[in-house]
Amino acid sequence: MSYPTPAQRRAISDGYYARNPQRFLGDPSPFLGWARRWLDTLPRPTLVLDLGSGPGRDARALSGPGVRVRAIDHAPLAIARGRALPDPPAELEFVEADLLPALAATETASIDAVYAHVVYMVFSDAELDRVAREVARVLRPGGFHLFAVRSTGDPLAAEGREVAPDVRVRPPDTEPLRYFRAETLDRLRAPGLARVVAEETPDRRVWYVSDRRT
Numbered sequence: 001m002s003y004p005t006p007a008q009r010r011a012i013s014d015g016y017y018a019r020n021p022q023r024f025l026g027d028p029s030p031f032l033g034w035a036r037r038w039l040d041t042l043p044r045p046t047l048v049l050d051l052g053s054g055p056g057r058d059a060r061a062l063s064g065p066g067v068r069v070r071a072i073d074h075a076p077l078a079i080a081r082g083r084a085l086p087d088p089p090a091e092l093e094f095v096e097a098d099l100l101p102a103l104a105a106t107e108t109a110s111i112d113a114v115y116a117h118v119v120y121m122v123f124s125d126a127e128l129d130r131v132a133r134e135v136a137r138v139l140r141p142g143g144f145h146l147f148a149v150r151s152t153g154d155p156l157a158a159e160g161r162e163v164a165p166d167v168r169v170r171p172p173d174t175e176p177l178r179y180f181r182a183e184t185l186d187r188l189r190a191p192g193l194a195r196v197v198a199e200e201t202p203d204r205r206v207w208y209v210s211d212r213r214t
């Protein structure tokens, strides 16, 4: 099965934002509330990467005195919308980039938390392995990898055409989307990361995961 190229993926994401001008603006996601139980324990000053941040609803809510957030997204429209919002927190930085090279360019053991809300479903097996390795490398000991991904319990996981195990293309979407089960979550736990908790939301649509750098 072939995945779109990085340029095609960026165009797919940007097209989504062009069709949905209000998407991912406004209140932070419920996942941020869940993740705060670990984020709030980190020593200050704290540096957080928000991978696939969109216009930064979570990054904006999280950033503030003592908490710097680097919000990374490959969709130019998402980044432009985030930057255009009034009263930007001084501790919030937007970066328009593909998150894989952005992670690779990040200094080893320089990050306190890597945060990703419903982003990793678009990645191939090899890319998930790369994300896992890079996250383990960039986190400081004691740092957290906090991520949410769609679950096979989501009714959408039965729709469209299955192109690989738990990976589906659902027209009119052109991008394969992976739905995760407990075993697939392990793929994101590279050596050096210990699972703290992985739990499905009560509607079983999404996994919430916290891993800690040992």
Ligand SMILES: C[S@@+](CC[C@H](N)C(=O)[O-])C[C@H]1O[C@@H](n2cnc3c(N)ncnc32)[C@H](O)[C@@H]1O
Pocket: 009, 013, 014, 024, 029, 051, 052, 053, 054, 055, 056, 057, 058, 072, 073, 074, 075, 078, 097, 098, 099, 100, 116, 117, 118, 119, 122
């Ligand atoms: C479902 S949206 C979630 C946005 C945000 N995390 C939130 O919850 O508000 C997924 C985001 O991931 C971004 N994305 C997908 N693949 C990416 C990649 N390879 N590099 C950077 N961003 C990516 C998309 O542009 C999109 O903004």
